[in-house]
Amino acid sequence: MSLLSRKGRGILVAFEGCDRGGKSTQCKMLVDYFKTTGRDVAHFSFPDRTTIIGQSIDSYLQGKSELEDHAVHLLFSANRWEAVPKITQLIERGTSVIMDRYAFSGVAFTAAKKGFDVTWCKYPDRGLPCPDIVFYLEIATKDAMSRASFGNERYEKAEFQERVAKVYKELKSDDWRVVDALRDMNEIHEEIKSTVIKLEDNVKYSELKNLWT
Ligand code: T5A
Ligand code: NA
Numbered sequence: 001m002s003l004l005s006r007k008g009r010g011i012l013v014a015f016e017g018c019d020r021g022g023k024s025t026q027c028k029m030l031v032d033y034f035k036t037t038g039r040d041v042a043h044f045s046f047p048d049r050t051t052i053i054g055q056s057i058d059s060y061l062q063g064k065s066e067l068e069d070h071a072v073h074l075l076f077s078a079n080r081w082e083a084v085p086k087i088t089q090l091i092e093r094g095t096s097v098i099m100d101r102y103a104f105s106g107v108a109f110t111a112a113k114k115g116f117d118v119t120w121c122k123y124p125d126r127g128l129p130c131p132d133i134v135f136y137l138e139i140a141t142k143d144a145m146s147r148a149s150f151g152n153e154r155y156e157k158a159e160f161q162e163r164v165a166k167v168y169k170e171l172k173s174d175d176w177r178v179v180d181a182l183r184d185m186n187e188i189h190e191e192i193k194s195t196v197i198k199l200e201d202n203v204k205y206s207e208l209k210n211l212w213t
Contacts, residue, residue: 008205009092010091011132011199015098015137016135016137020145021138022137026185027045034098040093041095042087046080046105047076051079061155073121076105077124080125102128103125103128106124107121107122107167108167109164111167112164118171125211125212126211127213130211133199134173134176135176135177135195136177136178140182145158177195
């Protein structure tokens, strides 16, 4: 048995939820925990605003440009697919990957728009690496709105966020952990950390699955 296969693969973790629930905060805390404990870890955020595709998305989110709704949905998906070779390679080599938003955001935010259904929205992301676990940071819209800089970007409107939350409910599966995001951030981190530690050994020697196949 090679050294690599003895080490096993990395774990794929996704953070999801409506805007301002604390995903980026928890993502960073989990990445830091992995680093301080000597685990190999990589951090991805979607949209990745640094790529060519990501730059169009960034401009759209900031309201600096307009894009047709189907077209922007496909761009968000393409922005994940362009990261897949890197993510897959890292996981196979034993590095854990922590993602701030993923395909569930893609579906929830587009399906919340008029004239879109979940089945259509899922299709472009079908076959992406499937997270071993999804932490859904649950927060009521009124509480999210009271957090710093809510309302600066395109989708940060109360009524729209309520619709997004409804779609997320539909997407929820057994691999999800719903986290009460209104608590102290350290308390939330402890809960997330202990769930991940328990999961690590179970997934190490299992195949990474494909999403929605
Ligand atoms: N989108 C995204 C799509 O439409 N389709 C897609 O496919 C994808 C991937 C950008 C937008 O794009 C949409 C969804 C979004 O509308 P983004 O870049 O993730 O997505 O948006 P951001 O604005 O960066 O992130 P969020 O608004 O979602 O915020 P977070 O990451 O949930 O929250 P965070 O950690 O930045 O915290 C927000 C504030 O709350 C405080 C923080 O200090 C910060 O000030 N905070 C807490 N306060 C009290 N208690 C706690 N426990 C706290 N945790 C954090
Ligand atoms: Na964020």
